[in-house]
Amino acid sequence: MTDAGAARRVLIADDEEPARRLLLEYLRAHPAWTPVGQAKNGLEAVQLVKEHAPDLLLLDVQMPKLDGFEVLGLLAPETAVVFTTAFDEYAIRAFEVHAVDYLLKPFSAERFAQALDRAAVRLGTPRTVTAPVLAQAARGPGTHLERLVIRDGAEIVIIPLDTVDYVKGQDDYVEVFHGSRSSLTQQTLQSLETSLDPAHFVRVHRSYVLNVRRVARLEPWGNGSKLAVLHDGRTVPVSRSGEARLKAVLGV
Amino acid sequence: MHPLLAQRRSLSAYLLFWAGLAVVPWLLVRSEHALAGGALAVATTLAFALLTLPTWYLCRALPLAPSRIYRVLSVQLTAAVAWSFAFLVLSKAFVEVLALVPDWQRLPHEVDRAAAALLGVGALFYLLVASFHYVLTELEQRRDAVEREGAMALHAQRAELFALRAQVHPHFLFNSLNTVSALIGYDTAKAREACLLLAEYLRGTLRGQGHSLVALGEEWALSERYLTVEQLRLGERLRVEVAIDEDAAACLVPSLLLQPLVENAITHGVARVDEPGPVRVRAERRGPRLAIELDNGLDPEPRRHDGGVGLANVRARLAAEYGDDALLRIEREADRFKVVLDLPARTRETTEAS
Numbered sequence: 001m002t003d004a005g006a007a008r009r010v011l012i013a014d015d016e017e018p019a020r021r022l023l024l025e026y027l028r029a030h031p032a033w034t035p036v037g038q039a040k041n042g043l044e045a046v047q048l049v050k051e052h053a054p055d056l057l058l059l060d061v062q063m064p065k066l067d068g069f070e071v072l073g074l075l076a077p078e079t080a081v082v083f084t085t086a087f088d089e090y091a092i093r094a095f096e097v098h099a100v101d102y103l104l105k106p107f108s109a110e111r112f113a114q115a116l117d118r119a120a121v122r123l124g125t126p127r128t129v130t131a132p133v134l135a136q137a138a139r140g141p142g143t144h145l146e147r148l149v150i151r152d153g154a155e156i157v158i159i160p161l162d163t164v165d166y167v168k169g170q171d172d173y174v175e176v177f178h179g180s181r182s183s184l185t186q187q188t189l190q191s192l193e194t195s196l197d198p199a200h201f202v203r204v205h206r207s208y209v210l211n212v213r214r215v216a217r218l219e220p221w222g223n224g225s226k227l228a229v230l231h232d233g234r235t236v237p238v239s240r241s242g243e244a245r246l247k248a249v250l251g252v
Numbered sequence: 253m254h255p256l257l258a259q260r261r262s263l264s265a266y267l268l269f270w271a272g273l274a275v276v277p278w279l280l281v282r283s284e285h286a287l288a289g290g291a292l293a294v295a296t297t298l299a300f301a302l303l304t305l306p307t308w309y310l311c312r313a314l315p316l317a318p319s320r321i322y323r324v325l326s327v328q329l330t331a332a333v334a335w336s337f338a339f340l341v342l343s344k345a346f347v348e349v350l351a352l353v354p355d356w357q358r359l360p361h362e363v364d365r366a367a368a369a370l371l372g373v374g375a376l377f378y379l380l381v382a383s384f385h386y387v388l389t390e391l392e393q394r395r396d397a398v399e400r401e402g403a404m405a406l407h408a409q410r411a412e413l414f415a416l417r418a419q420v421h422p423h424f425l426f427n428s429l430n431t432v433s434a435l436i437g438y439d440t441a442k443a444r445e446a447c448l449l450l451a452e453y454l455r456g457t458l459r460g461q462g463h464s465l466v467a468l469g470e471e472w473a474l475s476e477r478y479l480t481v482e483q484l485r486l487g488e489r490l491r492v493e494v495a496i497d498e499d500a501a502a503c504l505v506p507s508l509l510l511q512p513l514v515e516n517a518i519t520h521g522v523a524r525v526d527e528p529g530p531v532r533v534r535a536e537r538r539g540p541r542l543a544i545e546l547d548n549g550l551d552p553e554p555r556r557h558d559g560g561v562g563l564a565n566v567r568a569r570l571a572a573e574y575g576d577d578a579l580l581r582i583e584r585e586a587d588r589f590k591v592v593l594d595l596p597a598r599t600r601e602t603t604e605a606s
Contacts, residue, residue, distance in 0.1 A: 015523070016427075016485050022434035041526050064526040064551070086426035105430035147553060158553050 007034040011054035013045035042066025061085040077126035098127040144197035204242035270301035280369040288356040311385040339374025453477040469501030491530040499537035512562035517548035542597040547590035
């Protein structure tokens with residue numbers, strides 16, 4: 001808990017102006033909370049959180065650039081998050097990623113006050129959400145990721161998955177190779193693999209997941225293993241069991 | 253009614269067939285006057301064929317089914333026996349008449365001599381009649397089944413079309429209500445305007461469900477209300493450029509045809525992009541064709557490929573209304589999405605005339 005006297009800082013992220021103004025109006029009744037900024041899209045939300053380090057983020061789910069779950073995936077776990085949305089189908093996912101509360105639009109001032117109370121109790125308690133849960137929440141049940149959102153140093157990189165050539169895992173990190181670039185993200189290869197479309201991405205090796213559409217040919221590489229040669233000439237090691245999985249997907 | 257009696261041609265064919273079969277009793281009677289025997293055989297056989305037509309009702313009441321095959325067999329065999337006597341009686345009755353011809357006095361004797369054979373022929377003829385009628389009932393049942401299936405398919409198609417009509421999405425309502433709730437805090441006049449627009453839009457969608465075809469102008473007026481409500485929520489991000497020429501506005505289109513396309517443009521386009529550019533709607537009448545184009549900005553880095561449901565609905569409705577005579581084409585660029593419709597230009601005048 002923060003000191004009772006210190007103002008608690010709130011950031012609003014919503015792409016709709018009326019929705020932002022409504023939140024500001026509701027907040028006026030709670031002088032203990034001070035609005036410190038308003039973001040009009042997901043990317044701006046991430047930037048403003050970094051700039052203002054708010055105690056609480058009021059986060060819309062459907063926004064341009066990054067959606068609410070993608071934003072959450074890029075935040076430090078200390079920032080408490082209350083989702084605000086007209087869609088009730090995200091509620092379960094919101095609690096899975098340890099959101100403090102979930103406000104269904106339209107909501108009353110009383111319901112909003114309740115969410116602030118919950119946030120006050122949770123202040124200072126970091127979220128402890130594992131990467132697989134977050135990845136699952138970001139894509140929703142029964143679907144596969146269409147893109148990765150990665151914080152690469154100060155930059156936020158959005159990588160459409162069809163531009164990904166292969167992914168290399170090393171301990172708690174994965175390196176995503178896309179075109180001429182590569183980006184690092186803190187996640188295990190296994191958790192990332194479960195979010196990918198199995199029709200396109202195959203675990204060909206203990207440390208490699210490969211986009212099968214990039215494979216030009218397989219070459220023998222000693223001791224029964226193979227080497228996948230990509231269309232641009234780069235190579236990825238393929239283990240024996242990986243070769244079987246690859247051939248199953250390619251249907252050869 | 254008996255299917256043969258309903259069609260004169262098939263009745264003639266039926267009787268012609270039986271006249272041919274008269275050769276059997278003719279051969280059995282072996283009259284010394286071939287003509288006398290022939291006349292008798294033909295008269296008896298045709299009379300028999302006509303009199304056994306009601307077998308149709310018996311066959312229908314007693315359909316062939318493995319579970320009651322013994323009942324069918326016993327009834328039909330009994331009928332066969334009865335009809336074999338009837339065949340003999342018929343022959344004797346005709347013989348009485350034919351024997352009046354001076355040269356043909358021996359005919360009754362010849363018939364008596366062949367009586368046993370004629371009884372057999374009668375039984376066999378009856379069984380032939382019964383088989384024929386079973387084939388007929390089977391054919392009729394099959395035709396009924398096809399008709400019933402057709403009717404059911406039509407019914408299902410209508411129900412599906414009804415479901416395909418643009419439904420008011422609850423999320424649109426919730427978002428709009430949230431906008432109204434916010435506007436009440438800082439712009440009550442606009443809040444009221446939003447309520448009125450929303451009511452007009454809802455009423456329009458309800459009314460649209462009663463008609464299959466409406467003028468494009470009316471259809472667009474409805475979408476315009478929807479867009480005005482969405483504009484309150486999305487602000488400057490939503491700009492609309494409309495160019496619907498007068499001739500096009502008068503053309504009839506399936507009601508609520510545009511609405512799913514307009515909704516797609518907002519939910520999958522404008523609402524997901526920071527600076528989406530305008531939503532453009534163009535409609536033009538080109539002689540006998542009506543061309544409608546709708547395009548909108550698109551998220552260049554899509555999170556998920558969706559929006560297929562609305563498009564599939566529009567396709568299904570076009571197919572139901574125009575068959576192959578209407579086209580829906582999609583043109584997709586990196587940051588724009590365009591739907592092109594090409595359909596027959598019909599107006600109230602042309603549809604009334606035809």
